[in-house]
Structure formats: C-alpha cells, structure tokens
Amino acid sequence: MTDFMRLWQLFRPYRGLIITGFIIALITLVANVTLLAISAWFITAMAVAGSTGSAMNYFTPAGIIRASAIARTGGRYLERLITHDATLRQLAALRVWFYQQLEPLAPARLQAFHSGDLLSRIRADVDALDQFYVRVLIPTAVAFIAGIGFVLFTAWYQIQLALVLALLLISGGVLLPMFTRRLAIIPGQRLVTTEAALRQATIDGTQGLAELLVCGAADTHAAYLNQLSQQLIADQRRYSRIHGITHGGVSLHAHLALWAVLWLGLPMLQNGQILPPQLAMLALLALGSFEAIAPLPSAFAQLETTRAAARRLFSLADLAPAVIEPTTPAPLPATVSLQIQQLYFHYPDADQPALADVNLTLSPGQHVAIVGATGSGKTSLFNLLLKFWSPTSGAILLGGQSLAELASESVRQQIALVSQQTYLFNTTIAENLRLAAPNATLAELEDACKIAQIHDWIATLPDGYATWVGETGVRVSGGQARRIAIARALLKNAPLLLLDEPTEGLDAETERALMLALQQLMRGRTTILITHRPVALAAMDEVLVLEHGRIKTRGTHAELVRDVNYTRLLGLND
Numbered sequence: 001m002t003d004f005m006r007l008w009q010l011f012r013p014y015r016g017l018i019i020t021g022f023i024i025a026l027i028t029l030v031a032n033v034t035l036l037a038i039s040a041w042f043i044t045a046m047a048v049a050g051s052t053g054s055a056m057n058y059f060t061p062a063g064i065i066r067a068s069a070i071a072r073t074g075g076r077y078l079e080r081l082i083t084h085d086a087t088l089r090q091l092a093a094l095r096v097w098f099y100q101q102l103e104p105l106a107p108a109r110l111q112a113f114h115s116g117d118l119l120s121r122i123r124a125d126v127d128a129l130d131q132f133y134v135r136v137l138i139p140t141a142v143a144f145i146a147g148i149g150f151v152l153f154t155a156w157y158q159i160q161l162a163l164v165l166a167l168l169l170i171s172g173g174v175l176l177p178m179f180t181r182r183l184a185i186i187p188g189q190r191l192v193t194t195e196a197a198l199r200q201a202t203i204d205g206t207q208g209l210a211e212l213l214v215c216g217a218a219d220t221h222a223a224y225l226n227q228l229s230q231q232l233i234a235d236q237r238r239y240s241r242i243h244g245i246t247h248g249g250v251s252l253h254a255h256l257a258l259w260a261v262l263w264l265g266l267p268m269l270q271n272g273q274i275l276p277p278q279l280a281m282l283a284l285l286a287l288g289s290f291e292a293i294a295p296l297p298s299a300f301a302q303l304e305t306t307r308a309a310a311r312r313l314f315s316l317a318d319l320a321p322a323v324i325e326p327t328t329p330a331p332l333p334a335t336v337s338l339q340i341q342q343l344y345f346h347y348p349d350a351d352q353p354a355l356a357d358v359n360l361t362l363s364p365g366q367h368v369a370i371v372g373a374t375g376s377g378k379t380s381l382f383n384l385l386l387k388f389w390s391p392t393s394g395a396i397l398l399g400g401q402s403l404a405e406l407a408s409e410s411v412r413q414q415i416a417l418v419s420q421q422t423y424l425f426n427t428t429i430a431e432n433l434r435l436a437a438p439n440a441t442l443a444e445l446e447d448a449c450k451i452a453q454i455h456d457w458i459a460t461l462p463d464g465y466a467t468w469v470g471e472t473g474v475r476v477s478g479g480q481a482r483r484i485a486i487a488r489a490l491l492k493n494a495p496l497l498l499l500d501e502p503t504e505g506l507d508a509e510t511e512r513a514l515m516l517a518l519q520q521l522m523r524g525r526t527t528i529l530i531t532h533r534p535v536a537l538a539a540m541d542e543v544l545v546l547e548h549g550r551i552k553t554r555g556t557h558a559e560l561v562r563d564v565n566y567t568r569l570l571g572l573n574d
C-alpha cells in the first residue's frame with residue numbers, strides 16, 4: 001500500500017468531517033467566483049441597459065450577489081472551523097496510534113533510536129501529517145471538481161473559451177504543480193531531515209550540557225547547532241523560493257486566462273455570438289477560477305514533506321516487535337514458581353550469545369542472587385523474564401506455563417522491578433507511587449513508604465506526598481529514588497521480584513537502610529537479585545555466578561566465598 005493510501009486509512013474515522021469540510025470549501029469557492037462573475041455581468045448589463053434605455057430585472061442578480069457574499073463569508077468561517085476541528089482530532093488520534101505502535105517495540109526495538117529522534121517523530125512528523133488533509137487532500141478535491149464545473153459553465157456559452165480556460169487550468173493546476181513537486185522533492189526531504197537533526201542536537205545539548213561543559217566541548221556543540229541552523233535556513237530559503245515561483249506561476253496563468261478570454265471574446269462580441277455582459281462574466285469567471293488551483297502547487301510541494309514524515313513514522317511502526325504475543329494467551333497460573341530451562345539468547349546483531357544453557361528453578365518465596373562481571377548476561381536474563389525479548393531457544397516457565405504462551409502484560413503484572421535507575425515522572429510523589437497501584441489510598445502509600453524508609457523524608461517536604469518530583473520538581477537523590485521504587489514495588493504487591501543492583505553506588509549507611517527495606521519487600525516473594533554486595537548475598541538462598549552468559553558456579557554465599565574467583569568478582573581480594 002502506498003504511503004498516502006495508508007494515511008487515508010488512518011484518517012478513515014474522520015471521513016464524515018473530511019467530506020463536510022470538502023463540501024463547505026467547495027461551496028465557499030463557488031460562491032466567491034460567482035460573486036465576481038455575477039458582479040461583472042450585473043455592472044455590464046446595467047451599463048448596457050443605461051446606454052440603450054432598456055429595462056432590466058436587477059432583483060435576481062442582486063439577490064445572487066447577496067447570497068454569494070453571505071455564503072462566501074459564512075462558508076469560510078465554517079470551513080476553517082470544521083477543517084481545523086478535523087485536523088486536531090486526527091492529530092490526537094495519530095499520536096495515540098503512533099504510541100500504540102511504539103508500545104510493543106519498547107524497549108528492545110527502540111534502543112536503536114535516539115530519544116530525540118523518537119520525540120521528533122511523535123511531535124513534528126505527526127504534525128506534518130495534518131498538512132495532508134488541510135493542504136493536500138481538500139484543495140486537490142475542490143480544485144478538481146470546481147475546475148470541471150467552471151469549464152462546463154463556460155462551455156455552455158462558448159466552447160472555444162472553455163477550451164482555452166481548460167488548457168490554462170491544466171497547465172497551472174497540473175503541469176505547474178508537477179514541475180514544482182519535482183523541484184521540491186529534494187529540498188522537502190532535506191527540510192524534514194535537517195529539522196529532525198536540529199531537534200536531536202538541541203535535546204542532546206540540553207540533556208548533556210553538564211558533560212559538554214566538563215569536557216570543554218560546549219563551544220563545539222554550539223558551532224554544530226549553528227551549522228545545522230544555517231543549513232535549515234538554507235533549506236527553508238530553497239523551499240520558499242519554490243513557493244514564490246509557483247505563486248507567481250499561478251497568477252500568471254490567471255491573468256493569461258482573463259486576457260485570452262477577452263482577446264478571443266471581443267471578435268465574438270462583434271459577430272453577435274456573445275453578449276457584452278456574458279463576456280464580462282466569463283472573463284472574470286476565468287480569472288476567479290484560478291482561485292481553485294492556487295493552493296495546488298504548494299499542495300504538491302507539501303506532498304514531499306508529508307510523505308517524508310509519513311515514511312519516517314511508518315518505517316518505525318512497521319518494525320516487527322521483538323516479542324510476538326500469543327494469539328490466545330494462556331490464563332495466568334495460580335502459583336509463581338519459576339523455571340528456566342536450557343535457555344539460550346542471542347541478540348540479533350551480536351557475535352556471541354548473551355545467555356547460554358542457563359537452568360534455574362525457583363520455588364515460590366525462594367531468593368536467588370546473580371553475580372557476574374559486566375557483560376556476563378545478568379540484565380539480559382531480566383529482559384527475558386520481563387518479556388522484553390524472546391529466548392532464542394529453551395524456555396522460561398512461570399507456574400509451569402511457558403512465558404511464550406502468556407500475554408506480556410499479564411507476565412509483567414506478576415513482576416515488580418527495582419533497578420539502579422528509577423525513572424520519576426514529572427508529577428507528585430503520590431502519582432509516581434500510584435503508577436504501581438492506581439487506586440491506592442494515601443494511607444496505603446504512607447504504609448509502603450514507611451516500610452521503604454522514605455516516609456520520614458517525604459513528611460519533611462512542604463507538600464508531603466503532593467510534592468512534585470522529576471525534572472521541574474524537588475531534586476531526589478539516587479538513594480531516595482530507589483526507596484520510592486521499593487515503595488512502588490510494595491504497592492504493586494507482585495509475587496515475583498527482580499532487583500537489579502538496587503544498592504549500587506550508595507554509601508554504607510544508605511545501603512544498610514535500603515537493605516532493611518528490601519528484606520521487608522522480599523519477604524514471601526520469589527526474588528532474583530543482581531548484586532555484588534556480600535551482605536546482600538549472604539541473605540540469599542542460592543547464588544549463581546554468570547560468566548559469558550553461562551552459569552559457571554552456584555551455591556550459597558558461604559560455600560562460594562572459598563572460591564578465589566568469586567571473592568575477586570566481589571572485590572574482596574583487593
């Protein structure tokens with residue numbers, strides 16, 4: 001299916017509004033041209049009647065003029081109202097559609113994209129698509145129907161004049177737009193790409209400002225931004241030049257049509273083939289009819305920007321998700337035992353498997369730790385358990401049921417995750433906590449935060465749980481954020497816990513406090529903990545040592561500390 005057919009499919013729910021917008025735009029245009037043509041007819045007819053002293057009915061033309069003027073004004077207002085309403089609705093629906101396409105791709109397929117690029121696609125590319133409806137679809141349909149109507153009307157009086165008008169309309173409305181479209185292909189695509197690059201560089205520059213300053217690279221980045229801005233200005237200038245040429249081209253065609261009708265019509269007037277008011281009417285109708293095709297060259301030029309934006313969006317939406325959802329998901333098992341059987345996992349573009357021949361059985365409530373050097377496959381295992389990726393071979397069973405048979409959403413409902421990085425949304429602490437339990441009462445939030453040992457700190461904040469955190473709110477330290485994550489996990493009350501180095505990078509005192517909170521959280525829950533902290537490892541039922549994706553050794557911490565490789569891994573030999 002072509003990009004435009006796909007776009008049209010997306011706009012299908014708004015067909016009613018689109019067609020209404022089209023009809024009103026058509027009525028407005030016809031009213032405008034009628035006003036011009038009938039006025040010319042009326043003035044000339046009055047002049048002729050005055051000079052010859054004959055009587056004429058001026059009520060009907062005066063009525064048509066008044067009706068056209070009202071229809072034109074009212075139509076323009078209604079057209080704006082309806083087309084903008086439809087556009088805004090479509091934009092909202094397109095954003096939701098695009099977000100829905102992204103969801104199954106996250107995080108596996110999206111890691112190849114820069115966050116600025118994604119942001120740019122969600123915002124600017126979706127915005128660019130609204131041009132398809134307002135600037136491309138409606139003007140083209142209106143020009144086509146109205147153009148045929150004006151030519152037929154002229155043919156009713158004079159076939160020769162109609163032919164000339166038709167030729168000039170085709171030249172100005174089809175050939176000129178095709179020519180400008182060709183001219184605009186490269187600049188249109190370049191404009192979208194440069195805008196996206198500039199947005200990405202701006203986001204990079206803002207988010208990484210501290211690093212740029214520390215590395216002394218701020219000036220280089222500023223120069224890069226400046227270079228992109230200059231390139232954008234140059235692209236826009238090239239693009240605007242094409243617009244200018246085409247606008248001039250349409251005006252030229254309109255005036256050529258006026259003069260051609262007069263030039264061909266005057267001999268006809270002398271022969272009595274046509275009356276003076278009719279010639280005046282047809283001449284101004286020819287001039288006015290170019291209003292129908294005036295938006296076409298820009299519409300065709302716009303087509304490239306719209307298509308480039310649509311392609312960027314569709315290319316992402318068409319990516320195959322890393323995990324295929326089962327067509328009929330199995331019901332969730334009642335118990336949450338976990339079995340990992342001969343698990344192999346290979347990232348699509350990697351040389352070595354990230355996990356190989358991993359076997360593990362965890363009965364409900366059992367606690368297992370994973371230790372391994374960087375790159376040994378610990379996070380990959382979590383990604384498979386969370387169904388962010390699918391195993392290359394082998395299986396993970398939850399309560400005896402393969403994850404492949406379960407819906408990702410139900411699997412994730414059973415899991416609470418606490419990692420080194422806790423993302424706090426730019427909203428209140430309460431709302432950040434309620435992500436895990438949307439209906440939790442304030443008392444329930446407080447209870448969870450007391451166990452997570454963060455309640456006392458929250459109580460010192462001026463607005464307590466209503467305090468804003470995140471980018472524009474109160475600064476939250478790494479330790480505090482992780483305690484909020486523990487409170488979230490408690491509120492979620494999931495039976496399976498995945499803890500990814502939750503105490504990493506914290507001072508001894510904060511780590512101790514966090515460990516107490518974690519022990520409360522782990523009570524009665526099946527847990528896999530990635531850590532290198534001896535205190536945490538000593539409290540686990542079993543420790544697995546991963547090396548290059550394979551389980552190298554396993555046992556309790558007490559058993560493993562006799563192994564020099566294990567103690568070296570924990571940094572205890574230094």
Ligand SMILES: Nc1ncnc2c1ncn2[C@@H]1O[C@H](COP(=O)(O)OP(=O)(O)OP(=O)(O)O)[C@@H](O)[C@H]1O
Pocket residue numbers: 111347348349350353354372373374375376377378379380381
């Ligand atoms: N998205 C990816 N695509 C390709 N290879 C990847 C991807 N993510 C990780 N890898 C590779 O898979 C292997 C295991 O990575 P993983 O992140 O699971 O290790 P890890 O033990 O969690 O490391 P760390 O302790 O540094 O977080 C590494 O060799 C890594 O380079």
